[in-house]
Amino acid sequence: MEKENKNYVAHCLILPFPGQGHMNPMIQFSKRLIHKGVKVTLVTIISLWRTIKNKNLSSNIDVESISDGYDDGGYESAESLEIYMDTFWRVGSKDLSELLHKLSSSKYPPNCVIFDAFMPWALDVAKSFGLVGVAFFTQSCSVNSIYFHTHEKLIELPLTQSEYLLPGLPKLAQGDLPSFLYKYGSYPGYFDIVVNQFSNIGKADWILANTFYELEKEVVDWMVKIWPLRTIGPSIPSIFLDKRLKDDKEYGVSISDPNTEICIKWLNEKPKGSVVYVSFGSMAGLSEEQTQELALGLKDSESYFLWVVRESEQVKLPNGYVESSKKGLIVTWCPQLLVLTHEALGCFVTHCGWNSTLEALSIGVPLIAMPLWTDQVTNAKLIADVWKMGVRAIADEKEIVRSETIKNCIKEIIETEKGNEIKKNALKWKNLAKDSVDEGGRSDKNIEEFVAALAQC
Structure with missing residues (x-):
């Protein structure tokens, strides 16, 4: 009952793509938000949540689930990745809408949806409810810049140049680009996922990136000119960085x-x-x-x-x-x-x-x-x-x-x-x-700015 009596500055739904490597950084970011007075509800995918052996989430994180249309087997039970993503888009959108409708009459209705950028449909759902929509990049800004240039047709496919020079990045040979580009056609379903992250990115109120400014300074400087992007990482347990979050020693979920x-x-x-x-x-x-x-x-x-x-x-x-x-x-x-x-x-x-x-x-x-x-x-x-x-x-x-x-x-x-x-x-x-996430560091200030903006919603 203790957490019900708290005055939260905001309530965020966190929606990771169904995979251990996508859940971990978003759960970790959730802990940073909670530390700054935000209520967090983690929205899991039923098929993945059933496979998680170790669930040691903070008691401050509420959990809700939606379906990807394959509750008993997830992606592996679908005929193809393309069919899985189409089904997930359709079923997930419907389930997320129903969840938001249910939570809208709760004591603390959500005012923000933070979604893995691999699922751009979540932004459309958030906007249909008049909520703040926040894309979360689980890959580096360098890689996402390459995918954005691909989405905008600024990189011609199949690749035609031996080298590429993109804003804020070092000179890249063909073989330095993500495999979906230099081996174009190798995994069309995955290619669509990473490129379609940018299909509606212009509607996002914020874009949060799991990196830190000093690591990717040049490309981040370029990105902030075109998007409301902030670096909030590294999104790993606090004991390995600033040690400010009490008992934060692990991500909290593990499949194995x-x-x-x-x-x-x-x-x-x-x-x-x-x-x-x-x-x-x-x-x-x-x-x-x-x-x-x-x-x-x-x-x-x-x-x-x-x-x-x-x-x-x-x-x-x-x-x-x-x-x-x-x-x-x-x-x-x-x-x-x-x-x-x-x-x-x-x-x-x-x-x-x-x-x-x-x-x-x-x-x-x-x-x-x-x-x-x-x-x-x-x-x-x-x-x-x-x-x-x-x-x-x-x-x-x-x-x-x-x-x-x-x-x-x-x-x-x-x-x-x-x-x-x-x-x-x-x-x-x-x-x-460590300095970046510690008090007064760049990532810490960015999270503070984000939370302060949510409090005004």
Whole structure:
């Protein structure tokens, strides 16, 4: 009853796209809003919410659910991604409208909908109720600028130039652009999602980006000239940044059991800075050939390694590898933030998903970039050449990163002078990330400005 007696400055509905990597930053941002007096209702998708094993959300976050039209299987039970998105648009719009209608007669009716930009239909629904509509970017501003230029037909497809120079971005080769562009036609359903984010973006009252100003200064400066955009990140648990949110140690939802005890006990026994952590996120998998090359490279590096290999992927490992890996621990999932902050960690072999990239930046961990698809290739370019907090593991003509390359990258980070420079840069970004969300920092001020504007609605 205690929270019912509170005077909230506003009530925001938070609507993430159904995926772990989209939910986490939006839930984390919700905690920042609550800290500043906003009531938050998380709107989950029934099909995904049913698969979440660990639900440790703050008691201050209310939860409501809407349907994507596939309650018993989500996207995987649809005939195609295109059919799924069409159904989700139709059913989701109807369900969100019904939810807003129901909440409009509650004690604290919502005055704002913050939606993942992958779902532009949510903005149309919010506007039909006269509410503030806020797009939330879960990918970098650099990548979103590229997709915006694509939406506006300012990048011709299939690609015709060998290099691209876009406002606020470094010179990009074709292979530095998101895979949906340089491999045009490879995933048409995903291409439509990322480009259609901008179909009605001009109607948004605010655009919030999970990044921090110092990291993408030039492209953010360009974006704020055309949109009401504010950076509010890094959107990761407060204990790893400013420590101002009490007991904020984890995102609060997890699809998999993180094997925390096993991982931390194993790390505790290893020397400082000696462990290579390897994880490719919750979505994409490696080919069998790439898995085997990576396995050999880790073994040949003679370093300790902690490797996350999802259960469905373990058949791709070399025969007897798990049993014969004297210096390695292979797990199906792990508590990534706790691993990244452990003093035994030396570097992180990553697919360069935006959440993993921001976590590593915020914690100051050197990276070995092994992007697979989508925005990861652009993030890898920035990690190695702009932010200089990692090295790129270069693939061969068959698009495989060979074991020798992996071994050399590990040794470069852990043993060389270049590795020491990368570690210094990583520490610099860690401090800038913390300062940004701390009291008076750029992201903190932006959130304050946003909340103050909501209070006037």
